[in-house]
Amino acid sequence: MNQQCKVCGEPAAGFHFGAFTCEGCKSFFGRTNNNQSAISECKNNGECVINKKNRTSCKACRLKKCIMVGMSKSSSRYGRRSNWFKIHCLMDDMNNQNNLNNISNITNLNLNNMSALSGLSGGAAAAAGGAGAATPTPGAGAAAFFGGGAGLYPTSLLQGHFLSPERLLASPTLSWQVKKRKASAGGDDSGRHSRSSAEDSAGSSAGDAPAADDDSGSRPASALSFLRPPSSQQSPSPFSDKDYYQTHRRLSATVTLALPASPVGGQTSSPALAAAAAAAAAPFASPLFGPYAPASARFLYPGLAGAAAAVRPGVAPAQPGLLYSPVPVRAGAGGDLLLCSPALAGVAVEQDQPIDLSVKSPSAITALRCASSPGSPSRSPGATPPGLCPDDRPCGDAVKAATCPLDLTNKRGAEVPQSG
């Protein structure tokens, strides 16, 4: 996965002090956060636009930006990131990509499929965030990418994940971090992050104040609240991955994830995530997320949960994109109700080779994209097997790409030459 420094736009080295940042901004923040008084005032009325090139020119604005994007000493966190976190980041990443300039490709490539999908989704897809729409709306990007385009994600993901989640583990690396690569020439990104900050600004500084909801108006559950387990109320800071989502939702544009239509209706499908989610959710104890699957996960992929899944009353419906299943999906153990709908199961297809989530390619997105290319065991990209996703589940989108794994691993490697 690739992330950019939320402060300057350079490829991020990791998630530092609460935000994806480059080494420079990380160090800068680490150094200056302690003694902010020491930095001189901005000579530009505090309106400097920070980018890769000028980030060192105005400390005041750089620090300000850092805070704006949510950096704080208390937001720091150690350790490995959960797969859910990674996936979320990936989604977000996709979303950003789409909003910028990749969308066009996606749209062009998969418009047809998207339409098909939306149709399958019972029209929910279209309703939810505009997946399938020709004009990408912020937030709709992810949906379009993941859920909308049949060819956008590796079929293997769906297939393998849905049926045998454990397959996902076959390829261990699921990292979100970006492989550091040489930044592309400067110009293009400056514009980008300046707006990204906008999104994040909310999460910001000060403290992760409760932050006004950008979406839901009144109900406690914000637009992305479904990502949070019902029980959890509010998390103060993005200390944990879980928290991250909470905070990050403000940072990221609305991530509209379409999921397979659930009985409840109104959901759209989100194949890519669905795949991962499926792995985790469907057989909730799947090795990929297995025991570690966040409680909220169940609420993430209702469609995956199956027909039995119900929309979270009063909350999900409001949310255009993501839906979650109020019905806990049980792992393995038999006695419980069948949480996984047949539909899902149907979608899944046995696969011969182990699925690799690793994206050896430069960016996960690229990987996903590449995945669209045919090759899969059997399914041609263009043709969506009717049988697979009766209700249009992601399935349709299924992609193929058995060999194009999604690597969420943060290979921080030193600069990796990269192209797009």
Add this chain to the structure above:
Amino acid sequence: MNQQCKVCGEPAAGFHFGAFTCEGCKSFFGRTNNNQSAISECKNNGECVINKKNRTSCKACRLKKCIMVGMSKSSSRYGRRSNWFKIHCLMDDMNNQNNLNNISNITNLNLNNMSALSGLSGGAAAAAGGAGAATPTPGAGAAAFFGGGAGLYPTSLLQGHFLSPERLLASPTLSWQVKKRKASAGGDDSGRHSRSSAEDSAGSSAGDAPAADDDSGSRPASALSFLRPPSSQQSPSPFSDKDYYQTHRRLSATVTLALPASPVGGQTSSPALAAAAAAAAAPFASPLFGPYAPASARFLYPGLAGAAAAVRPGVAPAQPGLLYSPVPVRAGAGGDLLLCSPALAGVAVEQDQPIDLSVKSPSAITALRCASSPGSPSRSPGATPPGLCPDDRPCGDAVKAATCPLDLTNKRGAEVPQSG
């Protein structure tokens, strides 16, 4: 069920080294317990307050906290936990929840039902701990939740459990572990566990001072001693589930479990637990808890024990919450008194489907809450059952009930993508 890390407050991953802890604290303890000398001294005079955000900032205080909450290598144990253990944890969990912020919902939601119930309970409910009262009192929370609201627990629980305990086993999973979810704001637990170390302190090094008892003053049997089997006096460490109760009693705030009115009066009813307890207690040898039911179990659910149950003279009364039956309930053997009070029994209704205690939902509480929705196996998601979460709680989360079993299984969730 949901538990929080006793050290930092993050959602717990399980019961590690003698306490509920998150993965981080578990690893930390495992790593540092061996070479405590290696950790640097606290720079804050050893008074750091450990929470999710700052837990990595002071190893000395983190370790201290670990020890304070009862962690020790000797306290570790492998294997599945008994259902009694789980139930106890659930109770505690409920209690915590109530003390924090869930009580309001509960109260609001089920005030009516509670009233009804209290009526059934012979009015004892209202008297005992304020169940049904608009203002939740700490400790009364659990009572209100479990015992107060008729609609708060899945009817199925009562039905199935009371009538045919073995039904409980139908759905095997009864786990206590929490699926990781967003922790509530920190702070709440710090005060509490600081006094818990008592029993394990033995194992600790540095310091865990003997730790003053918070409850029992002089007499051997402390206020919560009923949790301990009569015969066993002191157990060195919470190695076994039974031992856990003993130790845990100090860790947990007063667990106020309302039980069906007993002749003694003053008890409230606690359907949810009652159900479970009934399964175990009524036919004490029920498969659910059967052979594993700790001796102490009999003292846990007096109400369940039935009219015959008497309050432990002199002790229970003092204890605001838990009541126990001085009269040992016999397992298996049929001769025991009718443990289920008529009132409760009346509630019970034959049920077609096997009862599942599993809560596929994120938290048992949530499950219970959701369960409140009356039986409807088929609840439409969109509709928020009046009883559920009128105030839009996650409850809404309410997941669905009939199918919303109580899952005490430990689904160790991981970072949950969450929004806030």
Add this chain to the structure above:
DNA sequence: TAAATAGGTCACTAGGTCAC
């Protein structure tokens, strides 16, 4: 057999270092 944990593995980050 299933559920649950101690330990181990290793992805990741806060800090520190030091050539610029």
Add this chain to the structure above:
DNA sequence: GTGACCTAGTGACCTATTTA
């Protein structure tokens, strides 16, 4: 003062064990 690089931790995830 910067930021590429290192290192000591940290903690998510996995697996071998253990217990109900």
